[in-house]
Amino acid sequence: MMLRRACPTTVHAGARAWRSVSLGKRPLIITDANLTFDFDAPTIRLDAADADLGTVRTLAGQIVEHAPDVLVGVGGGSVLDVVKLAGAPLLADVVQARGERAGVVGLPDTAPGFRRVFVPTTVGTGVEVSPVACVRVGAHRRLAIGNGLAPEVAVLDPEFTRGLPPLLLREGVLEALLRIIGPFAGSPPVGGLPDAEAEMLVRRLVAVGDRLARGDTGSETRLAAATLSAATHTGWALVGRSTYGAKHWYLANELSTVAGVRKMVATAHVLPAVWTRIMAGDHRFGSRERLAVAWSWIADSAPVSGLHALLRRWDLEHELLTTSGQRAEAAQRAERSWGGRLPMLAGLSADDVEEVYASCST
Numbered sequence: 001m002m003l004r005r006a007c008p009t010t011v012h013a014g015a016r017a018w019r020s021v022s023l024g025k026r027p028l029i030i031t032d033a034n035l036t037f038d039f040d041a042p043t044i045r046l047d048a049a050d051a052d053l054g055t056v057r058t059l060a061g062q063i064v065e066h067a068p069d070v071l072v073g074v075g076g077g078s079v080l081d082v083v084k085l086a087g088a089p090l091l092a093d094v095v096q097a098r099g100e101r102a103g104v105v106g107l108p109d110t111a112p113g114f115r116r117v118f119v120p121t122t123v124g125t126g127v128e129v130s131p132v133a134c135v136r137v138g139a140h141r142r143l144a145i146g147n148g149l150a151p152e153v154a155v156l157d158p159e160f161t162r163g164l165p166p167l168l169l170r171e172g173v174l175e176a177l178l179r180i181i182g183p184f185a186g187s188p189p190v191g192g193l194p195d196a197e198a199e200m201l202v203r204r205l206v207a208v209g210d211r212l213a214r215g216d217t218g219s220e221t222r223l224a225a226a227t228l229s230a231a232t233h234t235g236w237a238l239v240g241r242s243t244y245g246a247k248h249w250y251l252a253n254e255l256s257t258v259a260g261v262r263k264m265v266a267t268a269h270v271l272p273a274v275w276t277r278i279m280a281g282d283h284r285f286g287s288r289e290r291l292a293v294a295w296s297w298i299a300d301s302a303p304v305s306g307l308h309a310l311l312r313r314w315d316l317e318h319e320l321l322t323t324s325g326q327r328a329e330a331a332q333r334a335e336r337s338w339g340g341r342l343p344m345l346a347g348l349s350a351d352d353v354e355e356v357y358a359s360c361s362t
Contacts, residue, residue, distance in 0.1 A: 103143060190240035204224075
């Protein structure tokens, strides 16, 4: 049996979509400190680099003081993740208590007593419609999951992504693409509407990525990237898939932290090695047959060589030089946070993960 939970977020998408949203009588705007947008409402500016639990607690207190009827979050994934968690003051305590060891923290489905409107200024994460938040707990990035985290309204307006560099647009499309292919390859067969929608999203995301690679970063292309990214969360494509099927995410998450690089730089670095193991028949990383099916929606080439070609075409084949010490540290972190009895990297030891990292550098 398949179970699909309806997305609680109403999405306003299109040019000037921001103007169609009611901000209530007592709005409070939380925005990235680096953005230049001006709002006719009380505004708190956050530095995305400070997106940790301390920031969540501080912001939660400020929200209580303002007592808004509408909370508006404007920014990239890091800022909107903080806004999600700050909406309910006690969530930071839950994440702190449970996130010392586990990489994933389940949260109660309690929603705050005000309406939330999220306006993303990046593409790829789909944070504006998802019930997930990523936040630093000490030296680790943790995933907090709870249905109450999804906002009531999301606004996908290309005006707010106008300043996004082309490189980050292409990385965002890759992130959304892998959100479909990773669980598809890492889960048992589902079939039916989920597979049909997964194929549609994969084909359209690659087409948008190719448009961006050719230099088309206009508002229509940015809006297409944003709506497709959101659709990876809201539709049928992931119904019936393993929640933790995209093994590359956990490896890239730890490597990016240790190496001090963006998550998608680490992802592009790690992904070919993960796919090589899948195609060699290592079921701990995914199904060879399922990955071949997913890649057939994109090209007639073999998945690994085709992936390298796509990364080159999108200019995302970044060179990432890591030391043996960094690889060992990232592997140990991956095992502690996501391995052992946890399902994310079940069956993989720190030595296994370190071997993947090492093969990326050869």
